[in-house]
Amino acid sequence: MPGFDAAQYKAALRHEWGVSADGWKRHWDMWARDAQSVNDRLVELAGICPGHRVLDIATGLGEPAFTAARRVGPSGLVVATDLSPALLALAHEEAIRLGLRNVEFREMDAEEPDLTPHAFDAALCRWGLMFLPNLVRALTKLRGLLVPGGRFAAAVWGPPEKVPFTSVPMSVIRRVLQLSLPPAGTPGTFSLADEQVLERSFSQAGFAGVAIERHTFTLEYRSIEEFVEERPATSASLRTMLSEASPIQRRTIWQTVSQEMSKYADATGVLSVPTESLCVVGRA
Numbered sequence: 608m609p610g611f612d613a614a615q616y617k618a619a620l621r622h623e624w625g626v627s628a629d630g631w632k633r634h635w636d637m638w639a640r641d642a643q644s645v646n647d648r649l650v651e652l653a654g655i656c657p658g659h660r661v662l663d664i665a666t667g668l669g670e671p672a673f674t675a676a677r678r679v680g681p682s683g684l685v686v687a688t689d690l691s692p693a694l695l696a697l698a699h700e701e702a703i704r705l706g707l708r709n710v711e712f713r714e715m716d717a718e719e720p721d722l723t724p725h726a727f728d729a730a731l732c733r734w735g736l737m738f739l740p741n742l743v744r745a746l747t748k749l750r751g752l753l754v755p756g757g758r759f760a761a762a763v764w765g766p767p768e769k770v771p772f773t774s775v776p777m778s779v780i781r782r783v784l785q786l787s788l789p790p791a792g793t794p795g796t797f798s799l800a801d802e803q804v805l806e807r808s809f810s811q812a813g814f815a816g817v818a819i820e821r822h823t824f825t826l827e828y829r830s831i832e833e834f835v836e837e838r839p840a841t842s843a844s845l846r847t848m849l850s851e852a853s854p855i856q857r858r859t860i861w862q863t864v865s866q867e868m869s870k871y872a873d874a875t876g877v878l879s880v881p882t883e884s885l886c887v888v889g890r891a
Contacts, residue, residue, distance in 0.1 A: 611740065611793070613740040613741065616740060616794070617690065617716065617740075619847075620690060620691075620738060620843065621690050621691055623843030623846060623847060624689075624690065624691035624693070624694055624843055625691050625692070625693040625694070626843070626846070627694075627840070627841050627842070627843050627846075628691070628693035628694050628696075628697055629840075630837070630839075630840025630841040631667065631668050631694065631697065631840075631841050632668070632697055633837075633840065634837045634840065634841055635668055635701075637826070637827070637828070637837070638668075638670075639670070640827075641824060641825060641826050641827055642670070642733075642824065642826075643674070644822070644824050645671075645733060645762050645822060645824060645884055645886070646670050646671035646673075646674035646733065647674060648762075648822055648886055649671050649674075649731050649733060649760045649761070649762060649886060650671060650674050650675050650678050650731070650760075652758065652760035652886060652888040653675075653729040653730070653731055653758045653759070653760040653888065654729060654758050655675055655678045655679060655728070655729050656678070656679070656728075657678070657679055657680045657682060657683060658679060658680065658682040658683045659678075659679045659683045659728040659729055660679075660683060660684050660685075660686075660726060660727050660728050661675045661676075661679060661683070661684070661685045661686070661727060661728065661729050661730065661731065662685075662686050662688070662722070662727045662729075662730040662731070662749075662752060663675065663685060663686070663687045663688065663730070663731045663732070664688055664717045664730065664731070664732040664735055664736075664749065664761075665688070665689055665690070665717060665732055665733070665734070665735025665736075665738075666687035666688060666689050666694075666695070666698055666712075667689060667691075667694050667698065667733075667735075668694060668697050668698050668701060669687060669697075669698035669701050669702060669710070670733060671731050671733050672685045672687035672698070672710055672731070673701070673702065673705060673707060673710070675729075675731060676702075676707045676709050676710045677707075679709065680709070681708070681709060683709060684709050684710075684711065685709060685710045685711070686710075686711050686712075686713060686722070686727075687710055687711065687712050687713070688712075688713045688714070688715040688717070688720070689712075689714065689715070690714070690715070690716055690717070691714075692714050695712045695713075695714055698712060699712050717732075717735065717739055717745050717749070718739060718740075718741050718744060718745040718748070719748075720748055720749065720752060722752050723752075724751050724752060725751070725752070725753065725754050725755070726752060726754075727752050727753050727754065727757060728753070728754055728757050729753070729757055729758050729759070729760070730749055730752065730753060730757070730758075730759040730760075731759075731760055731761065732759075732760075732761040732762070733761070733762045734762055734763065734764065734884075735761075736761050736763055736799060737763050737764065737794060737795060737796060737797070737798045737799045738794050738795070738798075739794060740794050742794075742799075742808050743808055743811045743812050746759075746808060746809060746811075746812030746814070747812040747813060749812075750812055750813050750814060750889075750891045751891075753891035754891070755891060756890060756891060757890070757891045758888055758889070758890050758891070759814065759888065759889055759891070760886065760887070760888040761886070761887050761888075762822070762884040762885065762886050762887075763799040763800070763805060763884065763885050763887070764796055764797055764799075764800055764883075764884060764885070765800055765821060765883035765884060765885050766797065766800045766801075766883075767797055767800065769823075769881075769882070769883035770796075770797075770800075770882055770883060771868070771871070771880060771881075771882075772826050772834075772838075772880045772882055773796060773838070773842060773844075773845070774797070775864060775867050775868055776838050776842075776845055776860075776864050777796070777844070777845065777848065779860050779863045779864050779867065780845070780848045780849060780852070780860055781848070782863075783852075783856055783859055783860050783863070784848070784851065784852055784856060784860075786848065795844065796844050799885070800885070802819050802885060805819060805885060805887055806819055806887070809887060809889045810889075812889075813891075814889025814890060814891065815889065815890045815891075816888075816889060816890045817887065817888070817889040818887070818888055818889075819885055819886070819887045820885075820886050821883055821884075821885060821886075822883070822884045822885075822886050823881060823882065823883050823884075824881075824882055824884075825879050825880065825881055825882065826878075826879075826880045826882050827877060827878065827879050827880075828877070828878040828880070829876075829877060829878075830876045830877070830878070831865050831868060831869065831872065831876065831878060833878075834865075834868060834878055835861050835864065835865060838864075868880070
C-alpha cells in the first residue's frame with residue numbers, strides 16, 4: 608500500500624479507541640448480551656479447557672477473555688491484551704466487578720507481542736484482526752506463542768450486506784461526503800470479509816487445519832435514537848470518516864441512516880439487526 612504509514616495508523620487507532628472507551632462503557636451491556644454467542648463459539652473452536660493458559664488479542668472491554676476465564680477456571684489463566692490503555696483500564700474494572708481473578712491485562716501491539724513463545728494453549732481474537740496492517744506477520748508471531756497443536760480462533764466481520772449495523776452508516780457517509788472506497792489491502796472493518804482472503808492469511812502464517820464458519824446473531828437497540836448515539840460513540844472507523852463533515856452534513860447523514868435502518872424496527876421502535884461474523888480457527 609504505497610504511502611501507508613503503519614506507525615501513524617496505529618497511533619491514530621490508539622487515540623480513537625481511547626476516545627471510544629466512554630462510549631463502550633455506556634453501551635457495553637448491549638454488546639455483552641447480544642454478542643455472547645460469538646464469545647462462546649470462539650472458546651469452543653479454540654478447544655479451551657479448565658487449566659488452560661489463553662491469550663486474548665484486542666480484548667477491548669474484556670471479551671472473549673472473560674468467557675475464556677470462566678472456562679479455564681481458577682487453575683487456568685487468561686492474558687488479555689489491547690493497544691488501548693483506556694480500554695484495558697475499563698476491562699480491568701469489569702473483571703473486578705465480575706469477580707474474575709484469573710485474567711491479566713497487558714497493553715500490547717498484536718504485531719509485536721512481548722510474550723514467551725509456546726506459553727499458551729489457545730488464543731482468541733474478536734473483531735480485531737481486520738485492523739492489523741501486517742496481518743500475516745502478526746499471525747505468524749501469534750502462532751509462535753502457542754504450544755504445538757494449540758488453536759487460534761478469531762472472529763471478523765462478514766461481508767457488508769450481512770453487517771448492516773455498520774455498513775449502512777458507512778455507505779451513507781460515503782455518499783454524502785463523496786468519499787471513495789479505501790484501496791484494496793487497506794486494514795479496516797471489512798478487510799477480511801472475503802473467506803478466501805481470511806483462509807489464505809492463516810495458511811500463509813503456518814496454521815494448519817484452517818476452517819471458517821459463518822455465525823449470525825442479532826444486535827438489538829431499544830430505539831433508532833439509541834442506534835444513532837451508539838454508532839459514532841463506539842466506532843472509531845465511523846468517527847474517522849465523519850471527521851471532516853459539517854454539522855449540516857452530519858444531520859443529513861444520521862437522518863438518512865435512521866430512514867434506512869427503520870426497516871429493522873418493530874411496532875414498538877425496537878431495532879433487531881441481523882449481523883454476521885466469520886469465525887476462523889487454525890492449529891499451530
